[in-house]
Amino acid sequence: MMGFEVIKSGIFTLLQDRGRFGLTHLGVSNSGVMDEYASLMAHKMLSNSLEDNLLVVVFGNIELKAHGNTVMCVTGAKCELFLNDIPLSTWKNFKVNSGDSIKIGKILEGQRVYLAVKNGFDIKKEFLSNSTTVKEELGGINGKQLKKGEFLPYKSTRSFVNNRLKQEFIPSYIEEVLTLRVVLGYQEENFSQDEKNKFFSSTYEVTADFNRMACRLKGEAIHSNLEGIISEGICFGAIQIPKNGQPIVLLKERQTIGGYPKIGSVLSIDCFKLAQRKVGSKIRFENIDIEIAQNKVRDFYNVFNNE
Amino acid sequence: MQISIASVDSVIIYFSQEISQEISLIVKRAYSILKDLDNENFIEIIPSYTSILLTYDINKYDFKTLKKDLEDLLFGIKVDVNEEKSIITVDVYYGTDVGLDLQHMSDKTQLNIEQIIELHTSKLYDIYAIGFMPGFAYMASVDDKIAMPRLENPRKKIPKGSVAIADNQTAIYPKDSPGGWNIIGKTAFELFDKNLESLSPLSIKNQIQFNSISKEEFLSQGGVL
Numbered sequence: 001m002m003g004f005e006v007i008k009s010g011i012f013t014l015l016q017d018r019g020r021f022g023l024t025h026l027g028v029s030n031s032g033v034m035d036e037y038a039s040l041m042a043h044k045m046l047s048n049s050l051e052d053n054l055l056v057v058v059f060g061n062i063e064l065k066a067h068g069n070t071v072m073c074v075t076g077a078k079c080e081l082f083l084n085d086i087p088l089s090t091w092k093n094f095k096v097n098s099g100d101s102i103k104i105g106k107i108l109e110g111q112r113v114y115l116a117v118k119n120g121f122d123i124k125k126e127f128l129s130n131s132t133t134v135k136e137e138l139g140g141i142n143g144k145q146l147k148k149g150e151f152l153p154y155k156s157t158r159s160f161v162n163n164r165l166k167q168e169f170i171p172s173y174i175e176e177v178l179t180l181r182v183v184l185g186y187q188e189e190n191f192s193q194d195e196k197n198k199f200f201s202s203t204y205e206v207t208a209d210f211n212r213m214a215c216r217l218k219g220e221a222i223h224s225n226l227e228g229i230i231s232e233g234i235c236f237g238a239i240q241i242p243k244n245g246q247p248i249v250l251l252k253e254r255q256t257i258g259g260y261p262k263i264g265s266v267l268s269i270d271c272f273k274l275a276q277r278k279v280g281s282k283i284r285f286e287n288i289d290i291e292i293a294q295n296k297v298r299d300f301y302n303v304f305n306n307e
Numbered sequence: 308m309q310i311s312i313a314s315v316d317s318v319i320i321y322f323s324q325e326i327s328q329e330i331s332l333i334v335k336r337a338y339s340i341l342k343d344l345d346n347e348n349f350i351e352i353i354p355s356y357t358s359i360l361l362t363y364d365i366n367k368y369d370f371k372t373l374k375k376d377l378e379d380l381l382f383g384i385k386v387d388v389n390e391e392k393s394i395i396t397v398d399v400y401y402g403t404d405v406g407l408d409l410q411h412m413s414d415k416t417q418l419n420i421e422q423i424i425e426l427h428t429s430k431l432y433d434i435y436a437i438g439f440m441p442g443f444a445y446m447a448s449v450d451d452k453i454a455m456p457r458l459e460n461p462r463k464k465i466p467k468g469s470v471a472i473a474d475n476q477t478a479i480y481p482k483d484s485p486g487g488w489n490i491i492g493k494t495a496f497e498l499f500d501k502n503l504e505s506l507s508p509l510s511i512k513n514q515i516q517f518n519s520i521s522k523e524e525f526l527s528q529g530g531v532l
Contacts, residue, residue, distance in 0.1 A: 024351045025338075026499075026507045027438040127506065136441055138501075185312035186319060230326060231436060231445070233353030233360025235317035257355050257438035265314030293315045294365045301366075 002068025003121070003153035006146055007101070010062035013146040015121065015139065017053040020129035024256045030236065031131035031139065032252045034212060034275035035112055036268075037171065038076035040304045042116035045073045045093055045163045050304055052120030053130040055146070057104055057113040062146075066100045068156035071118040073163075077110025077173065077276060091165040110173035110276040122153040133253060173276040177203060180249075180270045181288040181296075182239065186262035190224040191241075198222060199263060199285060204247065206274075206281045212253035215274060217283060221245025224261045231259040237266040249274065267293055269300045308382060310374045316350075317362040318370070320377060326356045326447075331435050332386040334359060335511055340380060354511055355436040356445075392514045394431065397479065397496045399470050399517050400525035401427075404532060405493035412455055412472075412489055424519050426450045427491065432477060432515045442481035442499030442507040446515055449477050461487030468493045468530070470517070477517075481507075495530035 016039070019032025033039040033056060043050050055062075060079060074081050074090045081088045082103040088094055090113075096102065104113055123130055123141065132140030141150055184196075191199070204219035222245045233256060234240075240248040240260035249266050250258075251274075266274070267288065274283070288296075313319040320337070323330040338354040341361065351362040363373055401424045403409050413420050432446035439445075448454075454475040462485065465471070469480045471488035480486065481498035499507055509515075526532075 021350055023441075023506060024353045025437060025511075027441045027443055028506065030351070126501070183312055183315050185314060230324075230356045230358070231438070232319060232355045232358045233313075233351075235314045235351075235360060235362055237314050255439055256353055257436055264312070265317070267315050290312055290315070290370050294369055297315050297365060 001151070001153050002070075002156040003151050004064040004066060004102075006148055006150045006152065007065050008061060008063040009146040009148045009150070010057050010104070011059040011145075013058070013062055014056050014132040014134075015053055015123065015130050015141065015146070015152075016056050016132060017120075017130045018051060019252065020127055020131050020133070020139065023127060024233070027256050028127070028138070029133050029136060029253050029256065031129070031133040031212075033114070034252055035076060035114070035272045037272045037300075038112070038276075039114045039116070041091070041165065041169075042073045042075040042114045044304055045075075045091075045165065046071060046116055046118050047161065048116065048119060052116070053123065054114050054116035054120065055152075057107075057115060058111060060104055060107045060113070062104045064102045064152070066096045066098055066102065068098050068154070070096045070154055070157055071160050072096055072102065073116050074104070074113060075116070075165075076112050076114040078108045079113050080105030080108070091170050093161060093163045095160050111278060112275060117154045118157050118159075119155055122155065135253075171273070171276070177282040177284055178273055178277060179284050179286050180274060181267045181293065182264045182285045183267065183288060183290055183293050184264040186238065186264060187224060187226060187229060188263050190226045190261060191222065191263050192225075195222050195224070196263070199247075200287055202284070204283045204285075206277050206279055206283060208279045210279065212251060214251055214254060215249045217247045217249070219246070222247065222263065224263070226261045228259050229261055231257045234258050234262075235265060236268055237271045238262050239264055239266060251275070267297065269297055308378070310377055312370060313360055316365045317360060318373060318377070320359045320361065320381065321357060323357045326435070328433060329386060329388055330357050331433060332388065332390070333384050336384050336386055337381050338511065340384075353438070355438070392512060394514045394516050395509065396516045396518050397470075397494050398520045398524065398528065399428075399492040399494045400522055400530060401492035401519055402522055405466075405469070406491045408455075408458075408489040409491050412453065412491065415455070416452060418452065423453055423491065426453045427472075427477070428517045428519050432517075434509060434511045434513055434515065437507070437509065437511060440481060440484060442509065444478060444498070444509050444515075446477045448475040451475065455489045457487035458489065461485055465490060466493070468495060470494055493525065493530060493532075495525060495528040
């Protein structure tokens with residue numbers, strides 16, 4: 001069988017795709033890649049289907065041995081990438097021959113490295129998706145993170161297109177303050193104008209409480225006139241404001257319903273940028289009108305959909 | 308009914324500000340109407356106590372058009388509170404060896420354990436929402452006499468199958484999980500089963516009847532102490 005043998009798995013490497021949809025009414029999380037820009041770009045470079053799966057490496061230190069020829073593209077966080085111990089740049093396709101070793105060492109800038117192969121890995125989907133949700137034991141290989149000794153099968157290929165993404169399209173993950181655009185919604189009417197002004201004029205910081213489920217921020221406390229709310233559905237990017245007033249941005253592996261007041265939601269395409277920020281990064285929020293926001297999101301996906 | 312923005316690609320439909328059996332039925336009817344459209348542009352539909360969250364394909368809808376369509380579709384839903392629902396019976400072993408908070412509840416309520424079991428099994432429960440974790444169904448309402456606030460110090464691990472109470476709600480933990488509900492018993496009933504096409508035998512359309520069984524029966528059903 002052709003595929004990668006996992007020599008070193010890294011601490012928390014996950015198989016992901018765009019997510020598991022249509023089961024939230026049963027409490028099953030959407031899951032899926034946290035940074036769709038980097039992951040979809042990897043697939044586009046390889047002319048893959050956007051629904052294909054790939055590996056997400058969060059803490060670096062992974063080594064794979066190829067059994068069979070393929071083509072790869074590594075995107076996302078800036079990292080040490082080696083093919084047979086020779087350094088390679090990311091955001092660029094490269095040929096892999098049978099017997100080759102692919103290593104990712106340290107992650108230098110950003111949080112998540114996406115490692116894609118031509119046509120994705122041949123792994124059986126669970127409820128229409130390969131996305132790994134560890135707490136639900138769904139997707140991936142046995143619902144868990146990658147382990148040493150496991151095998152990731154792919155179909156061998158020799159067809160190689162030497163794509164390299166232009167520098168101007170490669171995101172920087174270290175700008176001083178990241179602006180997240182917010183569509184007001186949910187319980188926004190229960191936040192006074194003063195509280196909203198505070199929210200949109202303050203600078204927040206990413207705390208260590210940041211995982212696939214949510215990102216907790218710290219900074220100026222915001223308050224609504226609500227104690228709590230009747231539990232309701234939570235969408236991607238929703239900004240919960242718990243009693244302590246510190247915003248929580250809900251991400252891909254969020255629980256499906258919850259009872260904290262929400263001021264609105266961060267644009268999906270800005271959540272992808274947030275996904276690459278490290279603890280201590282500075283964040284500010286900017287209000288955006290729904291019509292403009294929808295156009296921004298449509299433009300984002302048109303880059304990947306229009307071939 | 309009020310339709311609000313939830314995010315760039317989601318709306319939330321509020322049917323009321325208060326929880327009631329009638330509103331829950333309206334939510335369920337509206338959920339069925341939306342599901343039955345089989346509209347592939349509706350990506351997620353999450354019903355809860357008084358609302359439905361709908362995530363949609365913004366390449367097919369803008370917010371204004373969708374809002375108007377939903378208003379036309381869902382305005383003025385009528386329901387019959389006495390409508391028959393399909394009942395699922397869940398066998399529970401109510402013993403103090405698995406019902407870790409039974410004794411505490413008995414002390415607090417001045418009821419003996421038999422009375423607590425009697426009250427818990429004497430009502431049919433509606434499912435108001437499913438969430439928190441796969442298959443976790445929020446059911447209500449338990450008799451006021453056994454309504455019990457959440458534990459001050461949540462447990463790090465509540466065993467799978469635990470039947471529990473928080474305020475006037477009751478639920479079954481589909482798998483081991485941290486949690487703060489009061490545990491009164493345990494069931495071998497599977498709420499989340501990857502081998503089922505539907506993943507869960509429960510839906511918000513069901514009603515639940517709890518049935519008290521002996522330790523021997525519980526063990527013979529595959530229950531684990």
